[in-house]
Amino acid sequence: MILLTLALLFAEFSILAIGGVASTLPAMARAVVAHHWLTPAQFAALFGVAQSSPGPNMLISTLIGLHVAGLPGAAVATLGMIGPSSTLTVLVSGVWHRFREARWRRIVQAAITPITGGMVLAAATFLLRTADHNWRLALISAAAAILTLRSKIHPLAFLAIGAGLGLVGFS
Amino acid sequence: MADELNRLTHAALFEGFFIAGLSGFGGVLPFARRIIVDRRHWLTDAEFADLFSLCQFLPGPNIVNLSAAFGARHRGITGALAAMAGLLAAPITIVITLGLLFERFGRNPLVHHGIEGLTAAASGLILATALKIAGPALRIPASLAMVVLAFTLFAILHLTLPLVILIALPISLLLAARRVK
Structure with missing residues (x-):
């Protein structure tokens, strides 16, 4: 039963993830908290763990599945997240090239980007509010955000530095 | 589907995306582009951009969609599965290992503090991503x-x-x- 719930939940996110998985992060956080699977803080922590692994950011779904129902949960959540959207992509990819000059393609692209921006901003707000429960943690977040935008430092470096600062008691 | 002569094997699809998935810290796209366009010359820059625009256009994880579309172009449904499996095999193994360690040791006070710092940094990264998209x-x-x-x-x-x-x-x-x- 719980596997079915997981599969349906992530299949829904797969189809609603316009512009990419990041736009579903705030809805994902809301859903796992509503199901009493995770607290907001645990969700934020799992997000941090998912970001420390190589690979696409849909891995957060794997971790939620793992937390909720072990390895079968991880499998079901992952397949739910990638199944519907990749099926759709394979179906559409055959005809996509034909529309490369089409105006509607540019319209849809221009329409999607700001919505994705607003949703990822909502995800960032949620994660920052959850993760930064003191000024030192807020400082780590701010430094990571600013340096990512202003330098070419590898993102993994910020995660390592953040974890290191936490370990030595800075958090 | 690609020409008979230029069709990649299932193994090549798996291997190419396996390398991209394994190197893809903080976003797989640049690594996938490097392998597909620069190293293996499987696609030109313009062809890659066209394929990626499809995957951004449709919902779901962009890079997984890209591997599926690219794999399907060469070997149909099994090609899509080979490319997706290659892309996700290493990351899923790693993230599940990390997840199990987190479930086991996450409550340890020292680890907990490390995770707090890690999460704060990860939240900052997603803020940067949001600003980049919305910019x-x-x-x-x-x-x-x-x-x-x-x-x-x-x-x-x-x-x-x-x-x-x-x-x-x-x-x-x-x-x-x-x-x-």
């Missing part, structure tokens, strides 16, 4: 309005995701149609 939109008043609308509907009015898309997408399409030539 170009902020210069166009209509797009800025859509960023604000999507944020408000979800984060302030607490509407569900389907409802947000149902309201925001038609408005955004209308605004974009007036702007895009």
Whole structure:
């Protein structure tokens, strides 16, 4: 039963993830908290763990599945997240090239980007509010955000530095 | 489907995306591009851009969609599965290992503090991502309005995701149609 719930939940996110998985992060956080699977803080922590692994950011779904129902949960959540959207992509990819000059393609692209921006901003707000429960943690977040935008430092470096600062008691 | 002569084998699809998935810290796209375009010359720059635009256009994890579309072009459904499996094999193994360690040791006070710092940094990274996506939109008043609308509907009015898309997408399409030539 719980596997079915997981599969349906992530299949829904797969189809609603316009512009990419990041736009579903705030809805994902809301859903796992509503199901009493995770607290907001645990969700934020799992997000941090998912970001420390190589690979696409849909891995957060794997971790939620793992937390909720072990390895079968991880499998079901992952397949739910990638199944519907990749099926759709394979179906559409055959005809996509034909529309490369089409105006509607540019319209849809221009329409999607700001919505994705607003949703990822909502995800960032949620994660920052959850993760930064003191000024030192807020400082780590701010430094990571600013340096990512202003330098070419590898993102993994910020995660390592953040974890290191936490370990030595800075958090 | 690609020409018979240029069709990649299942093993080649798996291997190419396996390397991209394994190197892809903080976003797989640049690594996938490097392998597909620069190293193996499987696609030209323009072809890659066209394929990626499809995957951004459709919902779901962009890079997984890309591996599926690319794999399917060469070997049909089994090709799509080979490319997706290659892309995800290593990351899923690693993330599950990390996840199990987290479940086991996450409550240890020392580990807990490390995770707090890690999470704070990860939250900062997603803020940077949000600003990067929203950045170009902020210069166009209509797009800025859509960023604000999507944020408000979800984060302030607490509407569900389907409802947000149902309201925001038609408005955004209308605004974009007036702007895009």
